[in-house]
Amino acid sequence: MRIVILADTHGFLDPRVVERIAGAPLIVHAGDVGTGIAEELAPLGDDLMIVAGNNDPDDCPWPASAERELPGGTLAVMHGHQWPAKQRHRRLRAEFPDARAVVCGHSHRRVLEIDDSPWLLNPGAAGKSRAYGGPGYIELTAEADRWRVEPVVFEPLSRRRR
Numbered sequence: 001m002r003i004v005i006l007a008d009t010h011g012f013l014d015p016r017v018v019e020r021i022a023g024a025p026l027i028v029h030a031g032d033v034g035t036g037i038a039e040e041l042a043p044l045g046d047d048l049m050i051v052a053g054n055n056d057p058d059d060c061p062w063p064a065s066a067e068r069e070l071p072g073g074t075l076a077v078m079h080g081h082q083w084p085a086k087q088r089h090r091r092l093r094a095e096f097p098d099a100r101a102v103v104c105g106h107s108h109r110r111v112l113e114i115d116d117s118p119w120l121l122n123p124g125a126a127g128k129s130r131a132y133g134g135p136g137y138i139e140l141t142a143e144a145d146r147w148r149v150e151p152v153v154f155e156p157l158s159r160r161r162r
Contacts, residue, residue: 001025001071004045006126006137007079007105010034010055014135016154017126018044021137026068030105030123031079032056053079053105065095070142073100076118080104089113089120100147101140108132112149121149128157 004024006017011034018040021027027045029037031053041048052062065078076096083091085107092102093116101119109132110124123138125131136153 001142003028003070003075003140003142004137005030005103005121005123005140007103007123008032008053008108008125008129009037009127010125010129011037012127012129013037013040014126014128014131014154014157017135017137017152020152021045026070028068028075028077028103030077030103031062031081032105033060033062034127049077051077051079054081067096067099070100071144072142072147074098075101075103075140075142077103080106080122092120093118101149110136110138110151110153112138112151114149119147119149123151124153131156 003026004021005028007030022044024045026047029050032055050062067076076099099118103121108125108130111122113120134153134156139150141148
């Protein structure tokens with residue numbers, strides 16, 4: 001099963017991301033979505049899973065965390081702003097000890113920690129706000145006997161001169 005994992009769009013989804021993720025069975029957004037992004041993502045995949053981030057409105061329709069059973073294990077998602085940076089990964093793993101992988105956002109920094117259990121995945125920013133190393137996402141392939149992750153990263157968008 002192909003799962004697209006993204007985060008931190010803050011109201012802007014890089015068009016190169018849009019082109020590449022279309023047709024995914026599951027699109028996961030790990031918070032700080034922004035205006036119009038859920039509506040933009042909905043027609044791109046068969047299913048959409050979104051959690052709220054610290055920059056999403058208090059009355060947004062998304063939960064603070066979510067879990068999904070996939071072939072071969074559970075995927076847990078939480079934005080991650082609930083804890084300071086030095087504690088975040090440890091606390092996320094403690095929050096979801098039975099998950100095969102935990103997805104977070106918030107830092108805008110791409111992380112693929114797959115040597116510990118559960119895995120810790122942060123796709124970095126898929127928009128233009130602090131997209132360190134360029135905007136992108138993670139593609140997770142979940143099969144009953146094996147999971148694989150592949151980061152997809154684009155060159156940073158050029159800034160227009162004023």
